[in-house]
Amino acid sequence: MSKKIEISEKDPSTEEKIKEAARKVFQKKGYAGTRTRDIADEAGVNLALLNYYFRSKEKLFDLIxxxxxxxxxxxxxxxxxxxxxxxxxxxxxxxxxxxxxxxxxxxxxxxxxxxxxxxxxxxxxxxxxxxxxxxxxxxxxxxxxxxxxxxxxxxxxxxxxxxxxxxxxxxxxxxxxxxxxxxxxxxxxxxxxxxxxxxxxxxxxxxxxxxxxxxxxxxxxxxx
Amino acid sequence: MSKKIEISEKDPSTEEKIKEAARKVFQKKGYAGTRTRDIADEAGVNLALLNYYFRSKEKLFDLIxxxxxxxxxxxxxxxxxxxxxxxxxxxxxxxxxxxxxxxxxxxxxxxxxxxxxxxxxxxxxxxxxxxxxxxxxxxxxxxxxxxxxxxxxxxxxxxxxxxxxxxxxxxxxxxxxxxxxxxxxxxxxxxxxxxxxxxxxxxxxxxxxxxxxxxxxxxxxxxx
DNA sequence: GTCTATATTTAGATAGAC
DNA sequence: GTCTATCTAAATATAGAC
Incomplete structure (x- = not known):
């Protein structure tokens, strides 16, 4: 919520990496078949960051x-x-x-x-x-x-x-x-x-x- | 394994009821989206019977x-x-x-x-x-x-x-x-x-x- | 064969240090 | 913002009485 758009666009932000990974994994395995850990691994970030950025698996899915x-x-x-x-x-x-x-x-x-x-x-x-x-x-x-x-x-x-x-x-x-x-x-x-x-x-x-x-x-x- | 074909075919056996319910629920929700409890409820039998008859969710799914x-x-x-x-x-x-x-x-x-x-x-x-x-x-x-x-x-x-x-x-x-x-x-x-x-x-x-x-x-x- | 109660495993979410 | 460790909840599987 308190998050603003990143100023520099050098390499994808963590948030963007997670979204990209989520898109990929959700598309492949569906909502129920996806483990949040799969997404974190795919994105190469720590699991806890998913909840930090998107609150819950469900909210992330809805967004995607x-x-x-x-x-x-x-x-x-x-x-x-x-x-x-x-x-x-x-x-x-x-x-x-x-x-x-x-x-x-x-x-x-x-x-x-x-x-x-x-x-x-x-x-x-x-x-x-x-x-x-x-x-x-x-x-x-x-x-x-x-x-x-x-x-x-x-x-x-x-x-x-x-x-x-x-x-x-x-x-x-x-x-x-x-x-x-x-x-x-x-x-x-x-x-x-x-x-x-x-x-x-x-x-x-x-x-x-x-x-x-x-x-x-x-x-x-x-x-x- | 030691189970043989039922002799009488009056009303569906428990095993058959579970299979029928499993077919229905798996088809609707997919493997990952299905809870074994949903199947038991749908079949109107006790949850433990799924494992008694089919060993595991995965084996039941493979069969179906x-x-x-x-x-x-x-x-x-x-x-x-x-x-x-x-x-x-x-x-x-x-x-x-x-x-x-x-x-x-x-x-x-x-x-x-x-x-x-x-x-x-x-x-x-x-x-x-x-x-x-x-x-x-x-x-x-x-x-x-x-x-x-x-x-x-x-x-x-x-x-x-x-x-x-x-x-x-x-x-x-x-x-x-x-x-x-x-x-x-x-x-x-x-x-x-x-x-x-x-x-x-x-x-x-x-x-x-x-x-x-x-x-x-x-x-x-x-x-x- | 069926049930209750419980053990086990897995997965989502969070607290708190850095 | 990120990480480790941990908590909690949910879901699968089983033990043991009937």
């Missing part, structure tokens, strides 16, 4: 998780509300942005999804994800692209799920895919770079194919 | 995880080696089977993927996933369908990742999707049933679109 969610979702907001790009351009931007992010931090999706599973209301609500997505400009563009009237909202959601899945799933499944296909980290990464070109094509072909409204359960009547 | 992996992957093996079904039929079978399984146990994918992340070699190796997939009949069918020669193996993997992702990702993302789109469990489930018809269509359109080999990083030279 908040920052992580922000990193993951904030860039999205500007992108999906940009009124100057076409749907196709947005898909390409989206793809580039997320694949680059996830190549640098592959554990991000499973980390976030685990947290949301443990605590569904908590953080997703704080990010106002529902409002952000529902009120977005991209949603209008999606509707127009699909022909507006006769396609139910559930069809839209199905498409969006596929798009997010194509970007995110390979990283969630990374350890499994590496095993199944005997991939090195380099090969996996090269494949993810390829995806920057491929995902927009797959999206395109998904949208250009005619969709039969009868495929969708209309009774449930989902309204966005 | 082994069974879970078997459930998830064994049905796959017969299906992908069936020489009497076309690729299209396989895709439909695959879809039906996995969506039904996952609707009844939505936590399965994230549970398994978490475990593999914590312990990548361990269980996936015991299931021989690499051998099973590489030697499968379906892989030949995929190659034929794609025109055999000029498509690199990495393209095949990309496709397979998409297929698995379309089936599995919605369940991994379920808590997040429910938040974003304000879905009830019933609505989510109805959408997953819709997917039984939709996924094969999307796969079809993905395959029927011409693929340009230049989209793939050939240098990495992945060979299955």
């Amino acid at each position: 998780m908040g920052e992580t969610m922000l990193l993951f979702f904030q860039s999205l907001k500007a992108l999906i509300n940009n009124e100057n790009t076409s749907l196709q351009e947005k898909m390409q931007d989206f793809t580039n942005q997320y694949i680059d992010l996830l190549i640098s931090q592959p554990q991000l999706p499973i980390f976030i999804l685990n947290e949301i599973q443990m605590n569904p209301k908590g953080l997703s609500e704080r990010m106002c994800l529902h409002q952000v997505v529902i009120g977005s400009y991209i949603l209008k563009q999606f509707r127009e692209d699909l022909g507006n009237n006769d396609i139910p909202d559930s069809a839209l959601i199905q498409m969006i799920v596929n798009i997010i899945g194509m970007l995110v799933f390979p990283f969630i499944g990374k350890p499994l895919l590496k095993e199944i296909f005997n991939l090195t980290d380099e090969q996996f990464q090269a494949m993810m770079y390829d995806r920057k070109k491929l995902v927009p094509l797959w999206i395109e072909s998904m949208f250009s194919n005619p969709i039969n409204p009868s495929y969708f359960t209309l009774i449930q009547n989902i309204k966005l | 995880m082994g069974e879970t992996m078997l459930l998830f992957f064994q049905s796959l093996k017969a299906l992908i080696n069936n020489e009497n079904t076309s690729l299209q039929e396989k895709m439909q079978d695959f879809t039906n089977q996995y969506i039904d399984l996952l609707i009844s146990q939505p936590q399965l994918p994230i549970f398994i993927l978490n475990e593999i992340q914590m312990n990548p070699k361990g269980l996936s190796e015991r299931m021989c996933l690499h051998q099973v997939v590489i030697g499968s009949y379906i892989l030949k069918q995929f190659r034929e369908d794609l025109g055999n020669n000029d498509i690199p193996d990495s393209a095949l993997i990309q496709m397979i990742v998409n297929i698995i992702g379309m089936l599995v990702f919605p369940f991994i993302g379920k808590p997040l999707l429910k938040e974003i789109f304000n879905l009830t469990d019933e609505q989510f489930q109805a959408m997953m049933y819709d997917r039984k018809k939709l996924v094969p269509l999307w796969i079809e359109s993905m395959f029927s679109n011409p693929i340009n080999p230049s989209y793939f990083t050939l240098i990495q030279n992945i060979k299955l």
Whole structure:
């Protein structure tokens, strides 16, 4: 509390070292699986300093998780509300942005999804994800692209799920895919770079194919 | 060890009650997040009985995880080696089977993927996933369908990742999707049933679109 | 087989010297 | 701000009565 921003930025402050280590260990092992001692070791600092700087394991986790969610979702907001790009351009931007992010931090999706599973209301609500997505400009563009009237909202959601899945799933499944296909980290990464070109094509072909409204359960009547 | 199979199958034996409870709690909270007390409570039995029957938390977990992996992957093996079904039929079978399984146990994918992340070699190796997939009949069918020669193996993997992702990702993302789109469990489930018809269509359109080999990083030279 | 009581181990947090 | 030593709480595991 009485702590101010460090004046010099030579090498990372102890506080910063701990945060960096915490991010890494929490992402790898999850909250329950992480020992505070692991974080201290990873940071190369004394265990007692964690409590000195962050009060408790839980507070440290909340801090990291908040920052992580922000990193993951904030860039999205500007992108999906940009009124100057076409749907196709947005898909390409989206793809580039997320694949680059996830190549640098592959554990991000499973980390976030685990947290949301443990605590569904908590953080997703704080990010106002529902409002952000529902009120977005991209949603209008999606509707127009699909022909507006006769396609139910559930069809839209199905498409969006596929798009997010194509970007995110390979990283969630990374350890499994590496095993199944005997991939090195380099090969996996090269494949993810390829995806920057491929995902927009797959999206395109998904949208250009005619969709039969009868495929969708209309009774449930989902309204966005 | 000295324990034999129960003769009568009236109501679940204590051992079975514990296993069932363990499955449920481990799937929901993960290994580290689970307290043995939670399992005992969930099963409605005394805590000491867990150790009486299963020796330790870890042994109980290994047992559950082994069974879970078997459930998830064994049905796959017969299906992908069936020489009497076309690729299209396989895709439909695959879809039906996995969506039904996952609707009844939505936590399965994230549970398994978490475990593999914590312990990548361990269980996936015991299931021989690499051998099973590489030697499968379906892989030949995929190659034929794609025109055999000029498509690199990495393209095949990309496709397979998409297929698995379309089936599995919605369940991994379920808590997040429910938040974003304000879905009830019933609505989510109805959408997953819709997917039984939709996924094969999307796969079809993905395959029927011409693929340009230049989209793939050939240098990495992945060979299955 | 099941229970109560307890031992053991592990992990988060803090006091107090420097 | 940092460290050592220690406290406390929680969770796993077991001993022994029934």
